[in-house]
Amino acid sequence: MAQMNIIQAVNSALHNMFERDETVVSFGEDAGFYGGVFRCTSGLQEKFGKHRSFDTPLAEGGIVGIAIGMGMNGLRPVAEIQFADYIFPGFDQITNELAKLRYRSGGEYSAPVTIRTPCGGGIKGGHYHSQSPEAYFTHTPGLKVVICSNPYDAKGLLISSIECNDPVIFFEPKRLYNGPFDGDHTAAMVKWDSHPKGEVPEEYYNIPLGKAEIVRAGKEVTILCYGTMVHVATAAAENSGIDAEVIDLRTLVPLDIDAIEDSVKKTGRCVIVHEAPRTSGFGAELMSQVQERCFWHLEAPIQRVTGWDTPYPHSLEWDYFPSQARITEAMRATMEE
Amino acid sequence: MSDFGLVKIMGEDSEVNMHVPVPPHREGGTSFPSPHEIPAGHHTKPSIDCAGEETRDLAYGLLRVLNDDDEAVGEWDPKLSADELRAALEHMVRIRAYDDRMMMMQRQGRLSFYMKCLGEEAVSVGAAMAMENRDIVVPSYRQQGLLFVRGRSMVDMISHCITNSNDNVKGRQMPVHYSWKEGNFVSISSPVGTQFPQAVGAAMAFAYRGEDSIACTWLGEGTSAQGDFHYGLNFASVYQAPCVLVVVNNQWAISTHRNLAHGGSSFAARGIPYNVASIRVDGQDLLAVYAAHKWATERARAGHGPTLLEMYTYRGDSHSSSDDPSIYRPGDGYENWPLGDPVDRLKAHLVKIGEWDDARHEALQAQCKDEIIAAYKEAETHGTLKDGPFPPVTTLFEDVYEDEPWHLLEQRGQVGI
Ligand SMILES: Cc1ncc(C[n+]2csc(CCOP(=O)(O)OP(=O)(O)O)c2C)c(N)n1
Ligand SMILES: [Mg+2]
Numbered sequence: 040m041a042q043m044n045i046i047q048a049v050n051s052a053l054h055n056m057f058e059r060d061e062t063v064v065s066f067g068e069d070a071g072f073y074g075g076v077f078r079c080t081s082g083l084q085e086k087f088g089k090h091r092s093f094d095t096p097l098a099e100g101g102i103v104g105i106a107i108g109m110g111m112n113g114l115r116p117v118a119e120i121q122f123a124d125y126i127f128p129g130f131d132q133i134t135n136e137l138a139k140l141r142y143r144s145g146g147e148y149s150a151p152v153t154i155r156t157p158c159g160g161g162i163k164g165g166h167y168h169s170q171s172p173e174a175y176f177t178h179t180p181g182l183k184v185v186i187c188s189n190p191y192d193a194k195g196l197l198i199s200s201i202e203c204n205d206p207v208i209f210f211e212p213k214r215l216y217n218g219p220f221d222g223d224h225t226a227a228m229v230k231w232d233s234h235p236k237g238e239v240p241e242e243y244y245n246i247p248l249g250k251a252e253i254v255r256a257g258k259e260v261t262i263l264c265y266g267t268m269v270h271v272a273t274a275a276a277e278n279s280g281i282d283a284e285v286i287d288l289r290t291l292v293p294l295d296i297d298a299i300e301d302s303v304k305k306t307g308r309c310v311i312v313h314e315a316p317r318t319s320g321f322g323a324e325l326m327s328q329v330q331e332r333c334f335w336h337l338e339a340p341i342q343r344v345t346g347w348d349t350p351y352p353h354s355l356e357w358d359y360f361p362s363q364a365r366i367t368e369a370m371r372a373t374m375e376e
Numbered sequence: 377m378s379d380f381g382l383v384k385i386m387g388e389d390s391e392v393n394m395h396v397p398v399p400p401h402r403e404g405g406t407s408f409p410s411p412h413e414i415p416a417g418h419h420t421k422p423s424i425d426c427a428g429e430e431t432r433d434l435a436y437g438l439l440r441v442l443n444d445d446d447e448a449v450g451e452w453d454p455k456l457s458a459d460e461l462r463a464a465l466e467h468m469v470r471i472r473a474y475d476d477r478m479m480m481m482q483r484q485g486r487l488s489f490y491m492k493c494l495g496e497e498a499v500s501v502g503a504a505m506a507m508e509n510r511d512i513v514v515p516s517y518r519q520q521g522l523l524f525v526r527g528r529s530m531v532d533m534i535s536h537c538i539t540n541s542n543d544n545v546k547g548r549q550m551p552v553h554y555s556w557k558e559g560n561f562v563s564i565s566s567p568v569g570t571q572f573p574q575a576v577g578a579a580m581a582f583a584y585r586g587e588d589s590i591a592c593t594w595l596g597e598g599t600s601a602q603g604d605f606h607y608g609l610n611f612a613s614v615y616q617a618p619c620v621l622v623v624v625n626n627q628w629a630i631s632t633h634r635n636l637a638h639g640g641s642s643f644a645a646r647g648i649p650y651n652v653a654s655i656r657v658d659g660q661d662l663l664a665v666y667a668a669h670k671w672a673t674e675r676a677r678a679g680h681g682p683t684l685l686e687m688y689t690y691r692g693d694s695h696s697s698s699d700d701p702s703i704y705r706p707g708d709g710y711e712n713w714p715l716g717d718p719v720d721r722l723k724a725h726l727v728k729i730g731e732w733d734d735a736r737h738e739a740l741q742a743q744c745k746d747e748i749i750a751a752y753k754e755a756e757t758h759g760t761l762k763d764g765p766f767p768p769v770t771t772l773f774e775d776v777y778e779d780e781p782w783h784l785l786e787q788r789g790q791v792g793i
Binding site: 059060061090096101113127163164166217318364 | 382384385386392394396398402487488489539543547548549550553566567568569598599601602603604629630631636638698703704735750755758761766769771772773775776783785787791
C-alpha cells in the first residue's frame with residue numbers, strides 16, 4: 040500500500056473521483072495550474088484538462104456562488120477555499136444559499152457541493168491563517184461538516200463528501216498535512232511515513248460520513264475531539280498514564296451520537312477538546328448532548344479544553360493552542376470528583 | 377452512502393465549451409502585451425473638477441511622464457525639484473535594501489514570513505510624496521514604501537516583523553502587517569480587499585467633519601475580483617467621498633495571472649461606469665505616479681470626488697517567502713518587463729539632468745545597507761523571533777474588548793496570570 044501524507048491523500052481522492060465521475064470538477068484560487076498553495080489539487084489540470092480543474096478569480100463569494108450554480112445544474116463541484124480564514128467572503132453564499140437550497144425549493148433543487156479548506160493553527164500563521172471556524176457551519180442547518188485527522192481518513196471521508204448529495208464543508212487541519220502533531224512544538228517534525236494511518240490505498244474507497252472512530256480505547260475518561268486535537272489528546276492520554284478513551288468525531292454534522300453515548304456511559308467522565316474559541320464553540324454543543332443523554336452516568340462535571348476567547352495570536356501561539364498539559368489537567372479534574 | 381460507479385456525461389466527440397483563460401506565456405507567447413506603446417506625454421491633463429466619465433482616455437490609456445530618453449515630458453510632468461527627485465530615489469533604494477535584508481533574514485529563520493515589493497517601490501513612494509501626512513492611508517501588504525516616506529523608524533518596523541517585545545501590535549500579526557497610527561497608517565488586514573470600502577468610510581468621516589484630509593487605499597489586481605472593490609467604488613461615487621482608490625496591477629496574484637482577475641483590458645476602466653475619474657498609470661515611472669496622485673488628491677481635497685488609479689506594474693519577485701514563481705511563470709522574469717524598473721528609470725532621469733551619478737548611487741546603496749544592518753541589530757536588542765522576549769502573555773487577553781469581561785478574566789486566571 041502507498042504511504043501518503045494528507046496532501047497526497049486528498050489529491051488521490053480527487054484523482055479517483057475525477058476518473059470515476061465526469062461531473063466532478065475542482066476549482067479555487069491558485070488551485071488549477073499551480074495545484075493550490077498546499078498542492079492538494081496538483082496534477083489534476085494536467086491530467087484531466089483545464090475545464091475540470093481550474094483557477095478562479097480571487098473572490099470566495101464568487102467561488103461558492105458558481106459552485107452552487109454548477110451543482111444545481113448537474114455537476115459535482117469541489118471548491119477549494121485557500122484558507123478557512125478566507126471562507127467568510129463566501130459565508131452568505133454558504134449559509135443562506137447552499138445550505139437552504141434543498142429546503143427552500145421543497146426538495147426540487149439541491150447542490151452536491153464540497154468545500155475543501157485548510158483550517159487550524161500550529162503553523163505560526165497568526166489570526167488570519169489559523170482559525171477553526173467549524174461552529175459557524177455546524178450552526179447552519181443543511182450543511183454537513185467533516186474534519187479529518189489523518190491521511191487514510193482524509194481520502195475516505197473526502198470521497199464520501201464528494202459523493203454526498205448534500206453540501207459538505209470539509210476541513211483539512213493544515214498542521215497535519217505533512218505529519219501528525221502532538222502539540223510539542225519543540226520536538227522534531229514527525230512525518231506520516233511511519234504512521235499506520237499514512238498507509239493509503241491508491242484505489243477508490245470511502246469512509247461513511249457520520250461515523251466517529253475510537254482512536255484509543257480506555258476506561259477512565261472519554262475525550263471527544265477532532266482534527267489536530269486528536270493527536271494532542273492521544274499523546275496526553277499516553278503520557279499521563281490516564282486510561283482515556285479518545286474519540287475522533289470525524290463528522291461534526293451529523294454527529295455519531297451513539298459512539299459518544301456508549302463511551303461516556305462506560306467511563307462516566309468526559310473531556311471535550313477543540314482549538315476554536317470556547318464561547319459557542321462546537322464543544323458547547325457536545326457538552327449539551329452529553330449532559331442530556333448521559334447525565335445519570337456522569338461522575339463529574341464535563342470539562343472543556345479550547346482556544347481562549349481571543350483572536351488567534353501569532354507570537355503567543357503556544358499559550359493559546361490547547362496543550363497536552365491542559366488536557367491532562369482537565370482529565371484529572373474529572374477524576375478528582 | 378451510495379457508490380456511484382462510473383459516471384459519464386460527455387460523448388466521445390463532444391466538445392467542452394467552457395472557456396478558461398490561460399496566461400499568455402504558458403501558450404508560448406509573452407505575458408507582456410501592454411499599453412506601453414502609448415508614448416510619454418501623450419495624455420492631456422483634465423481639470424480637477426471634470427466629470428469622472430471624461431477621463432475615459434486616461435482609463436484605457438497609460439499615463440507616462442518619463443520618455444525613452446529619460447526626460448520628463450508633457451502636461452503631466454509634476455516639475456519636481458532635484459532635491460525632491462533625489463529624496464524619492466533615496467526612499468526607493470532604501471526600501472529595496474530593507475526588503476532584501478528582511479527576505480535574507482527570513483531565509484535564515486529569523487522571520488516567520490516576509491513579502492517584498494520589488495518593482496513596485498514607486499507605487500507607494502510617489503503616492504506618499506503627493507499626499508500630506510494627515511491624509512489617512514489604508515494599504516495592502518505591499519506598500520511598505522508609505523512607512524519610509526512618512527518617516528517610520530526602521531527599528532520599529534523590524535521589531536514588528538520579528539514580533540519582539542518592541543512590536544507595537546504586540547506580536548499578534550504575521551510580519552509585514554504593520555499598523556502605525558501616528559503616521560495615519562491603518563493596521564493591515566490579511567483578508568484581501570476588505571479595507572477598500574473602509575477607506576471610503578474614513579474619507580466620508582473627513583467630509584462629515586468638514587476637514588479637507590483625504591483617504592487613500594490600495595489593493596491588488598487579483599483582489600479587484602472581490603465584491604469589496606465594487607462596494608468601495610460605488611459608495612465612493614454615491615457619496616463623492618474624498619478618496620483615492622488604487623488598484624496595483626502587478627500582473628500576478630500568487631500564481632494567478634491578471635487575465636483571471638477580470639475579463640477586460642484595463643482595471644482603471646472599471647471606474648468609468650461608476651462615474652469615478654480613472655487613470656491607468658505607468659507604475660515604474662515615479663513622476664507619473666506622483667502626478668496622478670497629486671491630481672487625484674487635489675480633486676478629492678477640493679470636494680470633486682474620488683479617483684480610481686490603476687498602477688500598471690510588475691511583481692518583481694515571489695508573492696511571499698512561501699512560494700516559488702519559477703513553477704508558475706517560468707520565463708516571465710522581471711527583467712523582461714517592458715516598462716523597466718522604477719529605481720533604474722528615476723536614476724537615469726536624474727543622471728540625464730545632471731543631478732546624480734553612479735558613484736553617488738553606489739554610495740547611497742551602501743549607506744542604506746549599513747543603516748538596515750544597524751537597525752536590525754538594534755531591533756534584536758528588543759528580542760528575537762527564536763528566543764524572545766516576546767510581548768508578555770498578559771497581552772493575549774488585552775484589546776479583545778476595551779475592558780476584559782468576566783470570561784476573559786477567568787481564562788486569564790487559567791493561564792495563571
Ligand atoms: C479573502 C482572501 N482570500 C485569499 C487570500 C489569500 N491571498 C493572499 S494574497 C493573494 C493574492 C493577491 O493578489 P493581488 O490582489 O494581485 O495582490 P498582490 O499580491 O499581487 O500584491 C491571495 C489569494 C487572502 N489573503 N484573503
Ligand atoms: Mg497582483
